[in-house]
Amino acid sequence: MGRWEPNGRGRLAQAALDLYVERGFDQTTVAEIAERAGLTERTFFRHFADKREVLFDGSSLLQQSMVDAVAAAPASASPMEAAAAALEPMGELFDQRRDFARRRHSVISVNPELKERELIKLATLTEAIAATLHERGVAEPAASLAAQATIGVFHVTFQRWVAPGETRELGELMRESLAELKAVVR
Amino acid sequence: MGRWEPNGRGRLAQAALDLYVERGFDQTTVAEIAERAGLTERTFFRHFADKREVLFDGSSLLQQSMVDAVAAAPASASPMEAAAAALEPMGELFDQRRDFARRRHSVISVNPELKERELIKLATLTEAIAATLHERGVAEPAASLAAQATIGVFHVTFQRWVAPGETRELGELMRESLAELKAVVR
DNA sequence: TAGGCGAGGTCAGCGCCTGACATCGAACCC
DNA sequence: GGGTTCGATGTCAGGCGCTGACCTCGCCTA
Structure with missing residues (x-):
C-alpha cells in the first residue's frame, strides 16, 4: 500500500495550519480551509469546536x-x-x-x-x-x-x-x- | 443639580453587566444591551472592541x-x-x-x-x-x-x-x- | 438482506462585527 | 450671529462564524 491517507479531520487540521501560515489567521475563512481539505464548512465544525480550536488538537x-x-x-x-x-x-x-x-x-x-x-x-x-x-x-x-x-x-x-x-x-x-x-x- | 447622569459608555457597561447577570452572557445579544442603554448596536462597538471587552474596562x-x-x-x-x-x-x-x-x-x-x-x-x-x-x-x-x-x-x-x-x-x-x-x- | 451507524452534504438563519456615509448638537472662531 | 469644526451617534449593507434540522451514502453486522 502507498503513503498514509489522512482522514477528514487530519486533512482539515493540515489545511488550516497551512492557510494560517500562508495568509494569516484573520485572512483565512473556514470555507477556504474546508475547500482545501475537500470537505464542507459544516464538516469542519463537526470536527472542531471553532476556527481556533483546530490549532490545539x-x-x-x-x-x-x-x-x-x-x-x-x-x-x-x-x-x-x-x-x-x-x-x-x-x-x-x-x-x-x-x-x-x-x-x-x-x-x-x-x-x-x-x-x-x-x-x-x-x-x-x-x-x-x-x-x-x-x-x-x-x-x-x-x-x-x-x-x-x-x-x-x-x-x-x-x-x-x-x-x-x-x-x-x-x-x-x-x-x-x-x-x-x-x-x-x- | 440632580444625580450624576452616566454617559453612553457607562450606560452600556451597566446595561451589559445587568443583562449578563440576569440571563447569562450567551443569552444576551449586543442589540439588547444597546437597547437597554438607549443606544444602538453600532455605538456599542465604538466603545468596546467586542461583546466581552465591556466586562474588562x-x-x-x-x-x-x-x-x-x-x-x-x-x-x-x-x-x-x-x-x-x-x-x-x-x-x-x-x-x-x-x-x-x-x-x-x-x-x-x-x-x-x-x-x-x-x-x-x-x-x-x-x-x-x-x-x-x-x-x-x-x-x-x-x-x-x-x-x-x-x-x-x-x-x-x-x-x-x-x-x-x-x-x-x-x-x-x-x-x-x-x-x-x-x-x-x- | 435489512437495518444501524458514522461521516459527510445541504440549506436556512442568527448574531457578532465592520466599513461607509449621514446627522446633530456643542464648542469655537470670525 | 453665522459659519465651521468636531465628537458622539444613527443608518445601512454585508461578510463571516457558527448552529440546528434534515438528508445521503457507504460500510458493517445480525
Whole structure:
C-alpha cells in the first residue's frame, strides 16, 4: 500500500495550519480551509469546536501526559517536586516536532484571539495538575500554587524552545528554568 | 443639580453587566444591551472592541497601578520583592467594590470565552510587570518568572476574595498567599 | 438482506462585527 | 450671529462564524 491517507479531520487540521501560515489567521475563512481539505464548512465544525480550536488538537494528549507524570512521582516527593515531574516527559513529546511547533507558534504569537485560547489551555492544564496533587494529599493553596509555578515554567520555557536559533532540547531548558525559579523566589 | 447622569459608555457597561447577570452572557445579544442603554448596536462597538471587552474596562487602571507600585519599590528590593510590590495597592483598588466584583465574577466564572479574556488580561499584566522589572535592571528569565509568580498569586487570591462567605480584606489575603508561595516552592 | 451507524452534504438563519456615509448638537472662531 | 469644526451617534449593507434540522451514502453486522 502507498503513503498514509489522512482522514477528514487530519486533512482539515493540515489545511488550516497551512492557510494560517500562508495568509494569516484573520485572512483565512473556514470555507477556504474546508475547500482545501475537500470537505464542507459544516464538516469542519463537526470536527472542531471553532476556527481556533483546530490549532490545539494535541492539548488533551499533553494534559494526559503531564497528569500521568505527576501521579507517578514518588510518594516521598514534595508538592513542588511532584508538580514539576510534569515537565519531565516534555522532551519526549515535543522534540521530534519542533518545526511543526514553530509553524504553529508563528501563527498563534501574532494573534490575540489565539493567545487567549492558548492561555485557557494552560489554565486547564494547571487545574488538572492541581487536581492530581489533591489526590496525592496536597492541600490548598499549596496545590494551586505549585501547579501554577510549574505551568509558568512550562510556558516560559516552551517559548524559548520555539524561538528562532534555539537548538537545545526541551528537557534541558525545562531543568534550567526550574532551577532559575527556585533561585528567584525566596 | 440632580444625580450624576452616566454617559453612553457607562450606560452600556451597566446595561451589559445587568443583562449578563440576569440571563447569562450567551443569552444576551449586543442589540439588547444597546437597547437597554438607549443606544444602538453600532455605538456599542465604538466603545468596546467586542461583546466581552465591556466586562474588562478597568483592566488598564489595574495595570497602571501595579506597574507604578513595582517601579516605586525600593532599589534595595530583590526582583521578587519588587514584583510582589504590585500586590500592595490591591486592597485600595478593590475593597470598596466587592459586590461589583462578585457580580462580574459570577458571569465570567461560568463562561469559557470570558475566562479566556480574563486570562489574556492577566498575561498582559504579567508582561507589563516583567517589563518594569527589566527597567530596574532585572535580567531574564528572572523577571518573567518573578512576574509570573506574582500574577499567579494575584489570580489565586482574587478568586478567594470574591468567593461567597469570604470577608477578609484583599491585602490580608494577598500577604497570606505570598507567604504560602515562598513556603511551597523549593 | 435489512437495518444501524458514522461521516459527510445541504440549506436556512442568527448574531457578532465592520466599513461607509449621514446627522446633530456643542464648542469655537470670525 | 453665522459659519465651521468636531465628537458622539444613527443608518445601512454585508461578510463571516457558527448552529440546528434534515438528508445521503457507504460500510458493517445480525
